[in-house]
């Protein structure tokens with residue numbers, strides 16, 4: 173039978189959490205056993221107190237019983253410490269498993285998926301949601317089990333002392349418990365809203381921080397602060413709302429427990445006066461009632477922790493359920509490659525749409541001959557970067573095909589394809605870390621001399637010499653310690669370092685000064701068997717390319733060399749004239 177959306181979500185959460193719990197079933201079994209033992213030692217204590225009181229009242233020596241009581245209490249403390257450590261270790265281990273799987277997936281999603289999500293949303297799943305799972309496992313599962321044992325044990329032992337008094341107490345408590353659980357359902361829904369608000373707050377903070385200089389320069393700091401603090405206030409409001417309902421939901425149980433305590437005291441006192449109970453029995457009965465109340469409060473908060481954890485697990489499971497890039501676009505069998513050896517890359521009738529009715533490509537066809545330099549030119553938004561993205565298989569064409577050496581690229585795995593291509597994207601991507609790790613990203617084991625050679629090739633040797641750290645110099649988050657042109661040259665050095673058949677360069681010289689542009693023109697030309705496809709606005713960079721593909725609105729409008737295009741393609745001629753090259 174289908175439940176409410178919340179029930180469905182929690183059921184999904186249980187289904188996804190179960191395998192992780194099973195992975196640690198040994199530790200959980202030990203923890204449950206320790207909980208049983210801890211409950212037993214706690215439950216023995218009221219019994220021992222009865223003995224002390226009744227023996228003392230009767231005027232007999234109490235030393236033996238007191239010693240037992242002390243031993244049991246010390247054992248209880250040691251057990252609690254061992255249990256806490258094991259519990260935390262197991263919970264951290266379980267969360268590590270969840271994080272590893274999640275991160276493995278998050279870094280392997282199809283590129284399209286990142287276009288549709290905010291980074292903050294993904295980050296909050298790794299951070300806040302996995303933390304909620306930690307709480308669900310510690311407070312929600314194990315502490316709840318321990319509390320459950322304690323409640324059951326205390327009820328049974330109190331029953332042995334006075335069944336009627338227990339029935340009375342439990343009757344009162346159950347009324348409060350039912351009330352509390354009914355209100356807790358609302359708390360669960362509100363907790364999910366709170367988690368979503370928190371994710372939005374993370375996303376808003378990341379959004380502002382990643383563009384902090386622009387925000388300052390635009391005088392938008394106050395407005396951005398308002399947006400982010402607005403999100404913080406919404407998270408606060410959601411938290412307060414949850415807190416109100418949660419606080420109210422605990423009160424029926426609390427009132428019922430207080431009433432139960434008073435009833436036990438009054439009725440118990442009468443029974444002692446009447447001789448139906450000894451004073452020791454009344455004392456231990458009261459202790460048992462408190463061993464029901466304390467753990468029961470733990471059970472109520474465990475329940476809400478568990479629900480929050482299940483909600484978080486479900487958010488994590490949503491990402492885990494997404495296919496990886498390899499699953500979303502698997503390798504498909506392809507006929508034997510054509511024997512056109514001289515063509516390295518061939519695009520045949522390629523059409524592609526980012527989103528329905530959005531930008532993309534329309535029926536694009538051209539060949540890239542082995543060892544040649546092919547330039548993609550055209551106005552902004554013409555589709556140049558999209559062509560490179562499709563060759564890299566960041567996206568799949570809707571219609572048509574792209575072939576590498578006559579083999580449809582879909583017949584190669586992403587790894588296989590990319591191991592043959594070097595790619596420098598349009599926005600120079602510099603990763604936080606050292607100069608060496610950035611340049612050698614595609615070939616981490618190369619000798620430092622190779623890294624130095626690559627840096628020299630793009631006129632960046634100065635960076636290494638600038639500090640005592642040499643190649644270990646830190647470049648800052650997203651390369652903030654480098655200039656725009658340095659970042660760009662660094663990404664070119666990274667693309668030139670590994671030996672690859674095909675080099676894809678997106679606007680490689682957009683941020684370079686003329687001297688550097690001149691120097692790099694030679695470095696990024698096809699040579700030594702390397703083939704280059706380069707997207708560029710600046711025609712000076714690509715004028716001497718073997719073939720120039722002119723694009724507009726996602727389609728190829730002309731192909732040829734510079735002189736042919738100046739003579740035959742009005743769009744190219746106007747671009748060349750605008751740049752004083754014709």
Ligand SMILES: Nc1ncnc2c1ncn2[C@@H]1O[C@H](COP(=O)(O)OP(=O)(O)OP(=O)(O)O)[C@@H](O)[C@H]1O
Nearest residue numbers: 287526527530531532551552553554555556557558
């Ligand atoms: N990730 C994306 N999601 C949706 N639309 C996109 C995406 N990337 C690009 N587009 C759209 O696709 C079209 C082609 O973009 P592309 O980046 O290929 O152009 P370009 O020729 O490289 O432009 P530029 O010279 O400005 O870099 C544009 O209309 C752009 O708005």
